[in-house]
Amino acid sequence: MFAYYLKLALRSLRRHPVLTVLMVLSIAVGIGAAMTTLTVMHLLSGDPLPGRSQHIFYPQVDALSTDRARRQPPDMLDYTSAMDLWRAQRADRQALVNDSRIKLQAPDTGHPSLMTTMLSTHADFFPMFAVPFAFGGAWTAEDDERHARVAVISADLNEKLFGGDNSVGRTLRIRDAEVRIVGVLAPWRPSPQFHTLAGGNFSQGDTASFYDTPEDVMVPFQTGLEINDGHFAQFTCNALPATPGSLQNTDCVWLQLWVELDSNAKVADYRRFVTDYAAQQKALGRMPFPENARLLSLMEWLDYNRVVPRDVRLQSWLALAFLLVCLFNTVGLLLAKFMRRGGEIGVRRALGASRRSIFAQCLTEAGLTGVIGGAFGLLLTLLGLWAVRRQPVEYADLIHLDMPMFVATFALALAASGIAGLFPALRASRIAPAMQLKTL
Secondary structure (H helix, E strand, O other): OHHHHHHHHHHHHHHOHHHHHHHHHHHHHHHHHHHHHHHHHHHHOOOOOOOOHHHEEEEEOOOOOOOOOOOOOOOOEEHHHHHHHHHOOOOOEEEEEEEEEEEEEOOOOOOOOEEEEEEEEOOOHHHHOOOOEEEEOOOOHHHHHOOOOEEEEOHHHHHHHHOOOOOOOOEEEEOOEEEEEEEEEOOOOOOOOHHHOOOOOOOOOOHHHHHOOOOOEEEEHHHHHHHHOOOOOOOEOOOOOOOOOOOOOOOOEEEEEEEEOOOHHHHHHHHHHHHHHHHHHHHOOOOOOHHHOEEEEHHHHHHHOOOOOHHHHHHHHHHHHHHHHHHHHHHHHHHHHHHHOHHHHHHHHHOOOOHHHHHHHHHHHHHHHHHHHHHHHHHHHHHHHHHHHOOOOOOHHHOOOOHHHHHHHHHHHHHHHHHHHHHHHHHHHOOOHHHHHHOO
């Protein structure tokens, strides 16, 4: 029976080409606008560590606040708190992170010096975040302990300095120190760049930087502190340090700690540990507000920092509203079309067709219109995403149509046309055959 309804639908679409084009365009434009913005939203708000994010957590304590003006803990940790939590070794894996601008040179390449970003962290960083390697590997925990002068570099930097060859064993000069390359990353660009993410409700940062490329150089944490010698740009203090650049013995917040916990019991235990640590520090006079201590999961941390740019959220709502307007237009066009076929429907009803069959026939026609509109909507979506990639924003090159959103395009088109066709199909199925036959 469905094949018969489909045949009737095709015949009807060909019989009224103007109405057909208007309905298809209405659905296509609405789907194209909605799916373009929803695809951008989907890609920017996705899980940067699928399958692992539920085990990654971000502890926070508040050694900075001196009054109740701030109701949230700082986004980063002071040196004392960060080292206390890290030295406790209460997680399966853990890594402190700090990024800073550096001047870098590869002495044996003849390449001029360049300014880039260095990440100071621990060996656990790489397995915890499933960082891929093209050559070599990460340094070891022993390298962390002995402040080894070793480094891991990005695929981009390796291409720029060494033409993409295996550069393990080569030397880099960072500021006045030399480090040996032990690993080269495969192309790796988490979206967003969560491991140095900060801003949230504590300070309004530029969310576009969340989608920038990762750091070009990674070194052991203490090695990075020694090489930088106090040159850290990102920090917040109640008062400027007595010695410029010296942050270790201050209440300034400038470090981040990530931990991996592989069970709910360990999460609950670590959360108690953080709370107890804050209470202990209050007793020592260091943290007036221990209630600010907390442990957020990776996805909670992303939500807190509002990683999706506000203009993307606004555009998504506007596109959905536009899709709703297009649906109303489609409802009106379908209703006009079905009512114009009142005589035909009356004859079919007089010959024994049930209301259910008339309803199914009209709904099939609406669904077919949706499929055609979805195909054109897919083309408009691809055009819209191409336009987004031309925009001067850091996340532009991340935008593409993945398989889930490809399927969602046609699902939305069918759902939209089905919803739009319900009322017109219901009205058509209730046409009184006697009244229609009188007018023939």
